[in-house]
Amino acid sequence: MTSLPSLPTPKKLGLVIDLDVCVGCHACVISCKEWNTGGYGAALSDQDPYGADVSGTFLNRIHSFEVLPEGAEKIGETGDARIVHFPKSCLHCEDAPCVTVCPTGASYKRSDDGIVLVDEDMCIGCGLCAWACPYGAREMDLAAGVMKKCTLCVDRIYNETIAEIDRVPSCVRTCPANARHYGDLADPQSHVSKMVAARDGFDLMPEQGTKPVNKYLPPRARTALAESAIPLAENSAGASGFFAWLDGMLERI
Amino acid sequence: MHPALSIIVFTTLSGMGYGLAALLGLGLFDPAALATKIGYVLALALIAGGLVSSTLHLGNPQRAWRALSQWRTSWLSREGVLAILAFIPLTICAYAAIFHDRHLILPGLAAAGLGLVTVYCTAMIYGSLKTVQLWSQRLTPVTYLLFALASGATLGTLLAVSGAAQPWLIAFLAVSFTVAAWLAKRRWRNDGKALAPLSTPETATGLGSIGRVRLFERPHINDNYLTREMGFQVARKHADKLFGIAILLGGLIPAALVVVAALAAGAMGPGLTAFLAAFLAVLSHYAGVFVERWLFFAEARHAVMNYYGR
Numbered sequence: 001m002t003s004l005p006s007l008p009t010p011k012k013l014g015l016v017i018d019l020d021v022c023v024g025c026h027a028c029v030i031s032c033k034e035w036n037t038g039g040y041g042a043a044l045s046d047q048d049p050y051g052a053d054v055s056g057t058f059l060n061r062i063h064s065f066e067v068l069p070e071g072a073e074k075i076g077e078t079g080d081a082r083i084v085h086f087p088k089s090c091l092h093c094e095d096a097p098c099v100t101v102c103p104t105g106a107s108y109k110r111s112d113d114g115i116v117l118v119d120e121d122m123c124i125g126c127g128l129c130a131w132a133c134p135y136g137a138r139e140m141d142l143a144a145g146v147m148k149k150c151t152l153c154v155d156r157i158y159n160e161t162i163a164e165i166d167r168v169p170s171c172v173r174t175c176p177a178n179a180r181h182y183g184d185l186a187d188p189q190s191h192v193s194k195m196v197a198a199r200d201g202f203d204l205m206p207e208q209g210t211k212p213v214n215k216y217l218p219p220r221a222r223t224a225l226a227e228s229a230i231p232l233a234e235n236s237a238g239a240s241g242f243f244a245w246l247d248g249m250l251e252r253i
Numbered sequence: 254m255h256p257a258l259s260i261i262v263f264t265t266l267s268g269m270g271y272g273l274a275a276l277l278g279l280g281l282f283d284p285a286a287l288a289t290k291i292g293y294v295l296a297l298a299l300i301a302g303g304l305v306s307s308t309l310h311l312g313n314p315q316r317a318w319r320a321l322s323q324w325r326t327s328w329l330s331r332e333g334v335l336a337i338l339a340f341i342p343l344t345i346c347a348y349a350a351i352f353h354d355r356h357l358i359l360p361g362l363a364a365a366g367l368g369l370v371t372v373y374c375t376a377m378i379y380g381s382l383k384t385v386q387l388w389s390q391r392l393t394p395v396t397y398l399l400f401a402l403a404s405g406a407t408l409g410t411l412l413a414v415s416g417a418a419q420p421w422l423i424a425f426l427a428v429s430f431t432v433a434a435w436l437a438k439r440r441w442r443n444d445g446k447a448l449a450p451l452s453t454p455e456t457a458t459g460l461g462s463i464g465r466v467r468l469f470e471r472p473h474i475n476d477n478y479l480t481r482e483m484g485f486q487v488a489r490k491h492a493d494k495l496f497g498i499a500i501l502l503g504g505l506i507p508a509a510l511v512v513v514a515a516l517a518a519g520a521m522g523p524g525l526t527a528f529l530a531a532f533l534a535v536l537s538h539y540a541g542v543f544v545e546r547w548l549f550f551a552e553a554r555h556a557v558m559n560y561y562g563r
């Protein structure tokens with residue numbers, strides 16, 4: 001059914017991604033592809049995998065952005081430009097436009113935990129849901145002809161046959177920098193909700209009206225490069241104790 | 254957006270078919286005339302051809318019937334349901350005209366109405382996508398409906414000069430709808446280009462509070478499904494030229510030819526001159542609308558491209 005749940009879902013399972021911490025290593029991209037190519041639904045195919053024009057289906061991709069401070073035309077002109085690595089996968093939106101446009105009922109949002117899924121046996125591969133998603137979170141698998149998207153590793157998080165520590169999305173389990181967090185964003189006491197509250201977590205493209213469940217944490221303010229430069233050797237103004245004495249003695253020689 | 258041939262062919266052909274069906278259903282043609290009978294067959298063929306073409310871009314066309322189920326929320330599903338519903342009265346009318354030389358008023362009105370609502374649903378598939386600002390304008394369905402009627406009336410003129418109806422009446426409709434369609438389209442295009450972008454790289458990444466955001470490295474070196482499907486770009490200067498060509502082929506030339514055809518038919522009765530003029534009008538009109546529809550996709554920018562620096 002492509003009608004969205006009429007009431008807010010009791011649980012809002014999703015991810016919180018810390019843009020201050022992500023180092024852009026793409027480990028989550030690989031672990032996502034590896035888990036999901038053998039898990040839920042059709043495999044994530046590659047086209048021309050060993051050729052020059054290789055491409056394939058991914059449910060999670062990392063973009064890297066350069067942020068130029070206001071007023072700067074070139075890097076280094078005003079303040080410091082910074083690079084922000086930016087992981088992006090389905091945000092399991094509350095008002096998911098990808099679900100309501102689906103003509104077949106293949107796309108749906110679960111009314112208990114809010115996960116947005118595709119029933120691949122019903123999907124005709126029309127691609128309309130990918131057009132409706134502003135985030136580029138849905139990719140058509142060209143081999144299977146069905147729409148693929150992040151399942152929040154629904155086949156891990158409830159899976160009692162794997163160790164409890166593994167019952168989180170594959171990307172979260174893999175991230176070596178701990179930039180990805182998984183939890184229930186409907187529960188204000190969950191560690192993810194607390195993180196969002198403490199760090200001013202935000203929505204992507206709020207103007208699209210999709211009400212994403214996943215949140216992003218902004219990069220922390222940084223000391224400008226010039227201010228954190230190592231003091232010059234000539235400057236001993238801040239010396240104290242033994243070094244102040246040594247400084248004075250050497251001065252006198 | 255990527256201008257897929259199958260979708261362009263589908264929307265233009267079925268638009269022409271529904272436009273013609275609307276005129277046939279309103280009873281503007283003489284059901285006893287051979288050209289009217291051919292007209293019914295043409296309308297049905299155009300609609301069916303368009304629908305078949307629309308399934309060509311599906312990943313799993315064998316399950317296409319499932320697309321009829323979600324009419325409560327999905328414009329694509331509504332379009333499918335209405336397309337099938339519209340077939341019923343249109344086929345009944347075609348049967349009555351072809352085998353009994355009769356026009357049925359109620360099924361005729363139903364065929365005209367359901368056909369136009371189908372065109373509206375097609376337009377709303379695009380018009381309801383907030384992600385593509387150019388498309389989500391209110392005028393989108395208006396342009397689709399006017400182009401369907403203009404196409405149908407231009408094709409109708411060909412039938413009319415072949416003895417199916419009063420040539421000047423259908424020619425008048427063809428010219429009126431064509432002029433209205435291009436006026437609406439021009440307004441739609443100018444308005445759409447003047448819109449301030451709803452989403453920007455700053456809102457897409459949420460990093461606008463730190464500064465201006467620019468793509469540094471894309472996820473992979475090569476294109477992916479998203480960039481192929483939604484990253485199509487056409488140079489502005491070419492787009493403007495193509496839009497001019499579309500107006501010429503789809504507006505000015507067919508309107509002039511339709512008038513020539515009506516005059517020739519009025520002066521000499523149905524004959525080769527009138528037929529040829531109307532035939533060329535149809536060809537030129539279709540070529541123009543084809544370019545218009547290509548641009549409809551090619552010029553549309555999708556919000557996801559904020560993540561791809563396009």
Ligand code: SF4
Pocket residue numbers: 089090091092093096097098099116132133134135136137138149210
């Ligand atoms: S991120 Fe895209 S695919 Fe995921 S729920 Fe939102 S609109 Fe749908």
Ligand code: SF4
Pocket residue numbers: 101102103104105106107118122123124125126127128129130146147
């Ligand atoms: S591609 Fe599949 S899931 Fe997406 S809208 Fe079409 S039928 Fe629904």
